Each structure stands twice: as structure tokens, then as C-alpha cells.
Amino acid sequence: MDQVNLTAWEGRTDTQRGGVSEQLAAQLHATLGNPRDAAPVQGDVLPALWHWCAFPPATPMSELGADGHPYLGGFLPPVRLDRRMWAGGALQFGAPLRVGERLEKRSSIRSVLEKAGAAGPMVFVTVDHAIYGESGLAISERQDIVYLAIPDSYTPPKKRAMPSSSDVHTTRSTSETLLMRYSAVTFNAHRIHYDLPYTLNVEHYPGLVVHGPLQATLLMQTATAHKGRMPHHFDFRGVHPMFAGETLEIMATQDDPETLSMVTGTGGHQCMQATAIWEGTV
Numbered sequence: 001m002d003q004v005n006l007t008a009w010e011g012r013t014d015t016q017r018g019g020v021s022e023q024l025a026a027q028l029h030a031t032l033g034n035p036r037d038a039a040p041v042q043g044d045v046l047p048a049l050w051h052w053c054a055f056p057p058a059t060p061m062s063e064l065g066a067d068g069h070p071y072l073g074g075f076l077p078p079v080r081l082d083r084r085m086w087a088g089g090a091l092q093f094g095a096p097l098r099v100g101e102r103l104e105k106r107s108s109i110r111s112v113l114e115k116a117g118a119a120g121p122m123v124f125v126t127v128d129h130a131i132y133g134e135s136g137l138a139i140s141e142r143q144d145i146v147y148l149a150i151p152d153s154y155t156p157p158k159k160r161a162m163p164s165s166s167d168v169h170t171t172r173s174t175s176e177t178l179l180m181r182y183s184a185v186t187f188n189a190h191r192i193h194y195d196l197p198y199t200l201n202v203e204h205y206p207g208l209v210v211h212g213p214l215q216a217t218l219l220m221q222t223a224t225a226h227k228g229r230m231p232h233h234f235d236f237r238g239v240h241p242m243f244a245g246e247t248l249e250i251m252a253t254q255d256d257p258e259t260l261s262m263v264t265g266t267g268g269h270q271c272m273q274a275t276a277i278w279e280g281t282v
Helices: 003-007 021-034 176-186 197-203 214-229
Strands: 011-019 083-093 103-117 119-132 136-148 166-170 233-236 246-254 259-266 269-277
Touching: 003 103, 011 259, 021 176, 021 214, 083 214, 176 214, 214 233, 214 246, 214 259, 214 269
Parallel strands: none
Antiparallel strands: 011 103, 083 136, 083 233, 103 119, 119 136, 166 246, 233 269, 246 259, 259 269
């Protein structure tokens, strides 16, 4: 792999403009929200992480790869590994965003790093995003993307047991309909979330893959409901795939008055780890 060529993408920038309209907010609420609550309307505070739907990748069909992702080599480097995953990230929240507000996302590639893992070569791309609303900077975000070769068969990572106890414990179904709706509201065409024959026969997963950002959003909802307000800092990372039809468990433990450690999991093992912090500097 041409590492010099890949590292040449470090420092590359991109700017997008977007927003979450009242109609999109209603669709997000219908997918993720509590049906007992009203959907947010024009001018209401945007729930945390809904900004991931504000900048849809409006790539023409002719510029999508076999996996449904846009071809690489524009803003993101042309990594020659076919499996892509949003592995994790971290966010700092400032002023709230609002439904209907004009937003701007300024992105830059922080680093491109090639590693040799147990399953072969891996490339890690770290992207920084700054989300601006009409009052200025609202979110500073780090996104971690990992690229790997598609294996000949599915070999799961080592399982990590769920906590033996927690202060919060809730469950959520992961139906194919939920995955389809989340792909739709994020305009995410990655086929592992909705195309079962592709998922089984090409990427060799045992089922449709539950989106990492979807799990992170459900964790953020849990944190916000537990504390009664959005955290100042939120970070997350995937540790095991989750598949459609499995019951998603969320467990959260109050480490101290301002810190909540959380996991999603299924079948007794963890799938995503996260931390929410309400006060202090991280």
C-alpha cells in the first residue's frame, strides 16, 4: 500500500452546508424518539447527535462504489481496502443547535495511519469536524474511520462481558425496519445495513449490521434522559458488531456525579463503549 500517497491526504479540508428541517426532525423523531413526546419543531433545540443527519452525502449514483459508499480519493484518501467502519469518535458540545437553523460543517483530515493487525493490514483515518450554527461554533468532533480487507469468512472479535451491574438498564429492538429508516434519514447507502444478500455473500457478516452512529445516538439519548440535560463531552468506540434482530441492551454506570460510563451489548457481550461527561475540561 502506498503510504506516502495516503499521508498526502493529511490536512485536506472540506466545507459543507446543511441543516435539519422540521420535516427531517419529524422523521428522526418517528425513528428514534419517544412516541409519547411531540416531535421538535422549527426553532426547538436539536437533540444531541442529530446533526449527523444535517449534511447528507448527496453523491450521484454513478459515483457510488459496490458497497454503496462514495468512491474514495476526493476528500477521503483512496485506501485500497474494501471494508469501512466508523470505529468511534469524540464530541465537545457548546451552544445548542436548533431545528431549521442553517449549519456549516468544516472538516479536515488529521491523520492517516497504516497498521498491521492480526487479520491483516488496517488503515485508520481521523477526521476533525467543526459544526457551526448561526451563533458560531456548536460542536467540535473527532471521527475515527478504519479500513480493512474483507475476510473470506466472518471471524468475530474477542467478546467482552457486559457489566455485572449498572445504574441504568434498558433495551431496544434492532429491526430491519429501524436500520432502513436510520439509513434513510442519514442518506447512508452502505449496503451492510439493508442489503442482506450483499452483507452475507460479499462482506461475509452473519446478518445486517446495526449502525455504529445509531448505537451512539441511543447511548446519548440514555445519558441525556438520565441527567436531564445534554453532556458537555461524549466519546464512543465500537468493540464488536451488532446484527439486526438482536436485542440491544444499554447499561450505564454513574462513575461520579458528572460522569456516566455506558455500553451497548447483546447476548451478554459489549458492542459499543461510551463515556458522557457533564462538567470540566476533557
